[in-house]
Amino acid sequence: MRVDRFLSNLPRFNRKQVRGLLVERRVTVDGVAISDPHHDVRIFHRVCVDDEVLDAGITARYFMLHNAQGCVSATSDPQHPTVLDLLDEPDKGELHIAGRLDFNTTGLMLITNDGLWSRRLTQPQTKLPKVYLVETEQAIGDEYAATFAQGLYFAFEDLTTQPAHLQILGPRTARLAIIEGRYHQVKRMFGHFDNKVIRLHRERMGPLVLDAALAPGEYRELTVDEIQQV
Numbered sequence: 001m002r003v004d005r006f007l008s009n010l011p012r013f014n015r016k017q018v019r020g021l022l023v024e025r026r027v028t029v030d031g032v033a034i035s036d037p038h039h040d041v042r043i044f045h046r047v048c049v050d051d052e053v054l055d056a057g058i059t060a061r062y063f064m065l066h067n068a069q070g071c072v073s074a075t076s077d078p079q080h081p082t083v084l085d086l087l088d089e090p091d092k093g094e095l096h097i098a099g100r101l102d103f104n105t106t107g108l109m110l111i112t113n114d115g116l117w118s119r120r121l122t123q124p125q126t127k128l129p130k131v132y133l134v135e136t137e138q139a140i141g142d143e144y145a146a147t148f149a150q151g152l153y154f155a156f157e158d159l160t161t162q163p164a165h166l167q168i169l170g171p172r173t174a175r176l177a178i179i180e181g182r183y184h185q186v187k188r189m190f191g192h193f194d195n196k197v198i199r200l201h202r203e204r205m206g207p208l209v210l211d212a213a214l215a216p217g218e219y220r221e222l223t224v225d226e227i228q229q230v
């Protein structure tokens, strides 16, 4: 929301007063004085007039988890442990998963309460690659790479997948980079060749790589640098 709208929505200031506060540079957002009425204010920002806090903001939280096999990518499940069960954090109900994984997929999972940040990471429009290590039941043919690069038609969604990059690592192993996250996307792409995925592990989402120091089931907070890279 624009800062002038945010301030004039408060009962104590009318529009003229808000203009005055901005011109006199009495408004700060996260400690920085601002005068531009269009300045964008988000829920995580701390807005003050003089020294008075008008919106204490909500602390943005970001975690990287090494997802273990057999963990459900959901906030609750009646039968199985969920990703959130692995976090020893307060107010877990505010958190959501940026890019879910199937029950048996391991690897990088990002969890946050910042919806804009997670959308930047997961929306196909931002073209950030999600990189998976894949092991298959049958041999991976040389022709797979061209088919994946062209895109595959998914009848259920009536869409063609965005170009994906396949690097063959061994007879039945490969690294695949996709820029969207359709339902069971990787399994369905290999399924096009009747080749079953028997192991799937996410190594990277955009600029963020799974920390090798994290064992399956372990997590840590993201660093400021990692958060800002997205």
Ligand code: URA
Pocket (backbone or CB within 6 Å): 100, 101, 102, 103, 105, 183, 184, 185, 186, 187, 188, 200
């Ligand atoms: N594609 C899949 O098929 N499964 C996952 O968990 C992630 C991507």
